[in-house]
Amino acid sequence: MTTARRAADDPRRRIPGTDSLLADLRLADAARRLGHGVVKEAVHTAQRRARGGEIPPEAVADLATALLPRTAGTLRPVLNATGVVLHTNLGRAPLSAAAVEAVQAASGYVDVEFDTESGTRARRGRGTLAALRAVVPRAEEVHVVNNGAAALVLAATVLAAGREIVVSRGELIEIGDGFRLPDLLVSTGAQLREVGTTNRTHLDDYRRAIGPRTGFLLKIHPSNFRVEGFTSSVSVADLATLGPPVVADIGSGLLTADPVLPEEPDADDWLAQGADLVTASGDKLLGGPQAGLLLGTREVVDALRAHPLARALRVDKLTLAALEATLLGPRPPAFTFLHADAQELRARAEELARRLTARQIPAGAVPSDGIVGGGGAPGVGLPGWAVRLPSGYTQALRAGEPCVVGRAERGHCLLDLRCVPAERDGELAGAVLRASTVVEAEHAGGRSAAERRGEAERRGAAEQRGEAEQRSEAERRGAGSQERGQAACE
Numbered sequence: 441m442t443t444a445r446r447a448a449d450d451p452r453r454r455i456p457g458t459d460s461l462l463a464d465l466r467l468a469d470a471a472r473r474l475g476h477g478v479v480k481e482a483v484h485t486a487q488r489r490a491r492g493g494e495i496p497p498e499a500v501a502d503l504a505t506a507l508l509p510r511t512a513g514t515l516r517p518v519l520n521a522t523g524v525v526l527h528t529n530l531g532r533a534p535l536s537a538a539a540v541e542a543v544q545a546a547s548g549y550v551d552v553e554f555d556t557e558s559g560t561r562a563r564r565g566r567g568t569l570a571a572l573r574a575v576v577p578r579a580e581e582v583h584v585v586n587n588g589a590a591a592l593v594l595a596a597t598v599l600a601a602g603r604e605i606v607v608s609r610g611e612l613i614e615i616g617d618g619f620r621l622p623d624l625l626v627s628t629g630a631q632l633r634e635v636g637t638t639n640r641t642h643l644d645d646y647r648r649a650i651g652p653r654t655g656f657l658l659k660i661h662p663s664n665f666r667v668e669g670f671t672s673s674v675s676v677a678d679l680a681t682l683g684p685p686v687v688a689d690i691g692s693g694l695l696t697a698d699p700v701l702p703e704e705p706d707a708d709d710w711l712a713q714g715a716d717l718v719t720a721s722g723d724k725l726l727g728g729p730q731a732g733l734l735l736g737t738r739e740v741v742d743a744l745r746a747h748p749l750a751r752a753l754r755v756d757k758l759t760l761a762a763l764e765a766t767l768l769g770p771r772p773p774a775f776t777f778l779h780a781d782a783q784e785l786r787a788r789a790e791e792l793a794r795r796l797t798a799r800q801i802p803a804g805a806v807p808s809d810g811i812v813g814g815g816g817a818p819g820v821g822l823p824g825w826a827v828r829l830p831s832g833y834t835q836a837l838r839a840g841e842p843c844v845v846g847r848a849e850r851g852h853c854l855l856d857l858r859c860v861p862a863e864r865d866g867e868l869a870g871a872v873l874r875a876s877t878v879v880e881a882e883h884a885g886g887r888s889a890a891e892r893r894g895e896a897e898r899r900g901a902a903e904q905r906g907e908a909e910q911r912s913e914a915e916r917r918g919a920g921s922q923e924r925g926q927a928a929c930e
């Protein structure tokens with residue numbers, strides 16, 4: 441064989457060029473939708489895999505199409521199987537369908553600050569503020585900023601810059617990722633006047649600290665830990681008897697009481713006890729977008745709103761839209777997940793385990809305690825159920841599509857169903873089946889990455905088709921064992 445002949449036989453010569461790939465209808469369409477750069481990157485990756493011999497040249501266009509992201513952004517949707525309702529690393533509260541719709545409607549030009557009747561300027565976000573006042577009528581006035589931390593910064597700046605904030609040593613908390621509320625407060629130019637001890641603070645401690653330099657008394661709900669034993673703290677009602685304004689940070693965002701979380705304070709109650717201002721997050725138990733809610737007396741809230749810093753902490757129209765829909769619309773997912781019925785979770789876990797076992801995947805249904813998370817209701821376990829898999833699944837499921845984030849616990853991978861919408865159980869089963877080929881291959885070794893990917897995709901798709909067709913349980917069981925050997929046939 442001549443050298444020239446050998447070169448002509450080289451399959452790599454048949455790898456399509458970038459321009460011809462970009463002319464493929466699917467990829468051209470994607471370039472219009474997602475932008476040129478994103479599509480080009482997918483094309484280059486596919487070409488590289490073909491050059492490396494992972495896929496045949498004919499498969500390059502298909503692979504490039506499969507590699508395209510769903511959106512022009514890099515944020516990757518995740519199935520939250522951690523059992524943590526408000527997982528800060530996973531974006532805290534998922535928005536309700538009503539909120540998503542409202543965001544969509546607000547995404548273009550919108551009358552966020554405009555009166556369409558008179559054609560003149562109007563109060564920004566007036567609908568959202570009215571909704572918040574309607575849910576907590578006890579608040580004379582309300583305001584919304586970027587997040588809970590911003591609400592505190594605004595309060596400290598306006599009410600205590602150059603003066604003192606009197607606060608209990610037991611309430612100086614770190615809220616996560618190294619951010620500490622005391623540092624945040626001091627950054628405004630206010631000074632902290634710490635009173636009491638870590639475990640006990642009395643009304644007299646506050647009383648003795650009050651003087652001409654006092655800006656306000658601060659009550660912080662220690663939302664992410666619990667001090668037990670010999671403890672005491674002072675209620676908002678008692679603080680309100682001392683004279684200076686009382687600012688109370690509930691953090692968790694409960695606007696009214698929830699019997700599932702008896703120890704979480706709510707805005708209505710703390711206002712009733714006499715707080716001049718209550719601050720809270722929008723994306724914790726309220727279940728809405730990231731936001732900082734300020735509820736209080738007209739005098740205090742008006743002063744905050746009039747300060748120049750308020751402009752820097754202003755929320756955008758998308759936040760206002762999502763927050764209003766969360767306040768007025770149906771209960772958001774975070775509420776549903778928090779109140780999920782343990783028996784229903786059990787039935788789903790058992791059904792999923794049955795389906796997976798039928799495909800020879802070592803799955804079982806086990807009790808699993810979820811938590812509120814996001815710095816809410818520490819120590820409150822939410823009894824629920826999970827599907828238990830071998831530990832290798834944890835990583836394989838994260839690498840899959842959709843990305844499933846489970847919990848690694850005592851040498852197992854737990855998929856807690858609390859925060860997985862029931863209608864997505866089929867998708868979850870599909871993801872586990874796809875992951876099973878990766879997990880098995882890691883045990884067996886041998887097969888190429890491309891083969892594994894191909895089989896994973898076929899098996900997952902087959903599982904989801906099965907779901908859509910509502911095949912009978914008997915059929916599924918019968919097909920189970922064969923399918924694992926010959927998934928390629930589907």
Ligand SMILES: *Cc1c(COP(=O)(O)O)cnc(C)c1O
Binds near residue numbers: 691
């Ligand atoms: C979460 C929390 C904050 C911070 O709120 P973000 O919305 O995350 O900025 C402040 N205080 C308390 C008590 C919290 O729990």
